[in-house]
Amino acid sequence: MKDIGRARRRTPRPIKRGDVPVASAAAATSEPDIRASQSLPNDVTDEVSGGLVVPSPRADGSLHSVVFPIEMDRDRLALSRFMFEERRIVCRPFHFPWLMMALSDPAAWHITLANAAWHRYRKCKAEEFDFASDQEVVKHHRLSLQSIARRLADPTKRNDEGLVVAIAGLICHNVENHDRLKVHIEEIQRIAQSKGGLQSLHNPTLRLMVSWLDLTAASYLNISPRFESPKCLSLEIDPGNDTHCLEQLLATWDQKCPDLGDIVSALRVTAAAASYVNRHINDPTLWRDGTAALRVLGPALHEILSLEGRPLPSDPGDRSYSARAAREAFRRAALVFIAAVRIRLGFEAHDMAAHLDAFRQISQLPLVDWAVVPELNLWAHVVAAAREKPEDRAWHVFTIVSIMQILGLETADRAFEVARGVMWVDAISEGDCGLRREIDHFASGSLPRRIQDLQAVSGDVYSASLGSSLGI
Structure with missing residues (x-):
């Protein structure tokens, strides 16, 4: 305890900036009636339309108007329905803004389904109802990681803004693992730096979320924040x-x-x-x-x-x-x-x-x-x-x-x-x-x-x- 500030004076490991061209980012919007591009990716290609606009699931909870970023089968639709319906009953901070962003990226949607499967599994287990399996959590988590890994290895995709959304989802899914948390934050920092900084991310909600994740990670790890406080956090309060x-x-x-x-x-x-x-x-x-x-x-x-x-x-x-x-x-x-x-x-x-x-x-x-x-x-x-x-x-x-x-x-x-x-x-x-x-x-x-x-x-x-x- 003699050096009570030592941990915070450590210099974070330097992050190398990528020299590859920046790919076009998926832009998100909160307008309720805007529809997404019909050119959808699948679990293998991870292709995302550069002009993807996110639909809003806010209106009535119906899934017929939602265009998903991955191919959806009956099980995935059931998980999505559970998630949208739960949002009306259970209040979780940042739930709706996250859904808006997650619909813009395949890996982000897989990690969202993994999270939904986990909440459904816990709910069913608490009610002693044999319905959900924790294997769904593992499956969608694996698919998300595979999608992220493929794109990070591709020089034309490794700086996509959609990857920031997906990695942010990974942090939220497993925030207590400090080693992974550090790796994920460093990767987000690398992508943001390749674009010119946090303020260069197109989606203001994503900027807000990344800044918050940076702060919570800094608190978990007892280090200084990696990003400067963005303009979206500039709130004048008169006490x-x-x-x-x-x-x-x-x-x-x-x-x-x-x-x-x-x-x-x-x-x-x-x-x-x-x-x-x-x-x-x-x-x-x-x-x-x-x-x-x-x-x-x-x-x-x-x-x-x-x-x-x-x-x-x-x-x-x-x-x-x-x-x-x-x-x-x-x-x-x-x-x-x-x-x-x-x-x-x-x-x-x-x-x-x-x-x-x-x-x-x-x-x-x-x-x-x-x-x-x-x-x-x-x-x-x-x-x-x-x-x-x-x-x-x-x-x-x-x-x-x-x-x-x-x-x-x-x-x-x-x-x-x-x-x-x-x-x-x-x-x-x-x-x-x-x-x-x-x-x-x-x-x-x-x-x-x-x-x-x-x-x-x-x-x-x-x-x-x-x-x-x-x-x-």
């Missing part, structure tokens, strides 16, 4: 008076803690996003297709993940020691905070566990003076503790109570008021009552009793860190 307390805190930082100057922008953007979510969380139509969530949370994620890693000084007496610990605590807590919001809006957040684990290690660093910007450190520990199981947050509670004493706060309710002043989303604070009780119980005891309580629930690891922190 009004919601960030008044935060601005008052920031006004004192230059004098107190110059090492934290570079996180000010990330704090403001994240607080603005939190304000927007708080005001509009109960508008289901706003969040239904997922694009609003990407535009609101994307800039904050990009700012946080772009923070340069900084090593922790080896000497705890160094004036930067506690400031850099606080800086990394904020970064990890902010990623946990956004992950919790993503879950509330219907997204998955497999990266949260890694950030919680990292925060645990930061919180236990010996001899950190959390009195440096105590309000920010209190917010970070409250956010992380709220996402932990009770048995895993004893050290968080101990630190929260210690910061409360510094700030002259006597109750958990007052501590939460201070945390809310930094940034907050009410919809993710459900279930905080247990944490508040733990804080109040811990705060009511003497220091020796607190140490005994901490040792009783936390074991030797916490006790050793506690001894170092207290100099005993």
Whole structure:
């Protein structure tokens, strides 16, 4: 933990640009009545019309007007019907925009069918209904990979925009495999670079999705984003008076803690996003297709993940020691905070566990003076503790109570008021009552009793860190 920023300072493996001509890309549109080209590919040729326009399956769920990018048999039509009908019942972020793009590419449609087969398999298994087979998942996944591999090996097709759609689908299908995730993102980066960058992709929805996948991959892998924040993520948010307390805190930082100057922008953007979510969380139509969530949370994620890693000084007496610990605590807590919001809006957040684990290690660093910007450190520990199981947050509670004493706060309710002043989303604070009780119980005891309580629930690891922190 000495070099808490080392992973983020690694230079990503360089990607060679292709020297081949750029093939014409498949353009997608959201116009509901536009029909696709009738020159359709099959599973073997992977031929896609350069002027392909995507039909909309939005209207009535009927498949007769949809022109698919592959040959469709009875089983494939059944899977497609399940997928379109499920969309009307189950709200999954980015579901409809993805269907629009997937219909433009053979490999993308195969991975979409694989995903549909997986959801149908899980549904049937849960209902103990013997209908779907997970072999359908494997089959369509294999066909998608074969199509992608053939085109990547073809100099005339390896930079097609349709490949970006297909590879994005692979990422969504198996996002928890970090090794594959890294390879897929690198390939998308190569194709985008061959076209002149992310902004050169013709489909604005695809640009938005690639940017989001880049951000989630960076969060999973704890690295900086590969792409600059695109214009489609430029969303001006006026938080009004919601960030008044935060601005008052920031006004004192230059004098107190110059090492934290570079996180000010990330704090403001994240607080603005939190304000927007708080005001509009109960508008289901706003969040239904997922694009609003990407535009609101994307800039904050990009700012946080772009923070340069900084090593922790080896000497705890160094004036930067506690400031850099606080800086990394904020970064990890902010990623946990956004992950919790993503879950509330219907997204998955497999990266949260890694950030919680990292925060645990930061919180236990010996001899950190959390009195440096105590309000920010209190917010970070409250956010992380709220996402932990009770048995895993004893050290968080101990630190929260210690910061409360510094700030002259006597109750958990007052501590939460201070945390809310930094940034907050009410919809993710459900279930905080247990944490508040733990804080109040811990705060009511003497220091020796607190140490005994901490040792009783936390074991030797916490006790050793506690001894170092207290100099005993």
